[in-house]
Amino acid sequence: MPKYLRVLSEYEQVNDDRISSSELGRRLGYTASQVRQDLNSFGGFGQQGYGYCVSDLKAEIDTILGKEKHFSAIVIGVGNIGRALIENSFFEENGFNIVAAFDVSPDYVGKEIDGVKIYDIATLNYIFAVKRVDVAALCVPYSAAKDVSERLVDMGIKAIWNFTNAEVCVHQPAVIVENVHFSDSLLTLSYRLGERQHSDMPQKQTSA
Amino acid sequence: MPKYLRVLSEYEQVNDDRISSSELGRRLGYTASQVRQDLNSFGGFGQQGYGYCVSDLKAEIDTILGKEKHFSAIVIGVGNIGRALIENSFFEENGFNIVAAFDVSPDYVGKEIDGVKIYDIATLNYIFAVKRVDVAALCVPYSAAKDVSERLVDMGIKAIWNFTNAEVCVHQPAVIVENVHFSDSLLTLSYRLGERQHSDMPQKQTSA
DNA sequence: TAGATTGTTAATCGATTAACAATC
DNA sequence: TAGATTGTTAATCGATTAACAATC
Secondary structure, three states: OHHHHHHHHHHHHHOOOEEOHHHHHHHHOOOHHHHHHHHHHOOOOOEOOOEEEHHHHHHHHHHHHOOOOOOEEEEEOOOHHHHHHHHOOHHHHOOOEEEEEEEOOOOOOOOEEOOEEEEEHHHHHHHHHHOOOOEEEEOOOHHHHHHHHHHHHHHOOOEEEEOOOOOOOOOOOOOEEEEOOHHHHHHHHHHHHHHHHHOOOOOOOOOO | OHHHHHHHHHHHHHOOOEEOHHHHHHHHOOOHHHHHHHHHHOOOOOEOOOEEEHHHHHHHHHHHHOOOOOOEEEEEOOOHHHHHHHHOOHHHHOOOEEEEEEEOOOOOOOOEEOOEEEEEHHHHHHHHHHOOOOEEEEOOOHHHHHHHHHHHHHHOOOEEEEOOOOOOOOOOOOOEEEEOOHHHHHHHHHHHHHHHHHOOOOOOOOOO
């Protein structure tokens, strides 16, 4: 569904406020049928004989995805990844508020990045006492991932956005985990590259 | 498949060199059946009555994913994301070689990061003349994504690892695109969080 | 031999696609 | 009214699960 939003935004910039399921499908790489099925499972946003109104559709999807809910987030670890999340306003753009950042390094603690204050990770508990925290972006080194994630769970975090290569909270159904596994992504690329190479005439499709 | 590798590595550190499909499934969140089916589609790596040898299995998967192929990569844009890729050795760990980095900023051009030299993006073409380049990690701002990706395609890049929020090379079947869409990931998290919230007693499952 | 666990086939389930009637 | 395009049902396809025979 987020992909719809992205494609609609790109379409909006150049075209008019109207799009058909077939055009949308073409841009998404889906069939028109697929698109209509998808959109309809959330409600009848289209108009027969006309198509979909782009701005309305975007607004509907915003609501579905909870952009208006303004969940609050903390960032743990302000290395390159953590900083990227803060500096590029990923949270704000998607309806989240960043309420704090954490790190272990005395070089960072006490400073701020784009107005977000950095606290000592040892004081992680306190934030939960004073603010609502829905999501934690986990941007710590692999070695710290297990430990920090367990602390977060104990403190009652609702969701973890995991940027570490660790498999986090696997048997913790109460916590939502969304993984951004760089290595998985790169290895998938590697696999596809290898496939492509040894057979430019694709035969048996296997999907690592 | 990359997930198998990750889980096997974690298992390896604590347990012995043997694992059953059911144990592996438990750790992956798959059924034992699923695991056997997956592994068997690539070859009979297991031993009946015994299970799978962890180190052998890892080696097999390394080969399947092409870790031994040593594809070469360039990084375009050395902001936080680009730097994270270089500094954390993501490429090296997964069998890739970084041959160069590029940026527009005179502050960066000419410098190096962890031994990787940074060139002016205007000179992008030259690298293709002197080195084999298989993959480009696209870590530029949204506004530059379309332009740079088109240049890469013209130059004959084989694959793009896309970190921008743009939909890149959609109708370019010759180029492999692997997307790491942070916003999609965060919005998926947002959606799941919203779902969870308004019904702790889950009913109709819809998957944004 | 008995126990365990895979490889593999068959059954089930869900997701994708095709088709067409409803309707703007 | 005619043309276009959705909403929705039915048909197809693929992926997941279950089951069990093969075999270590």
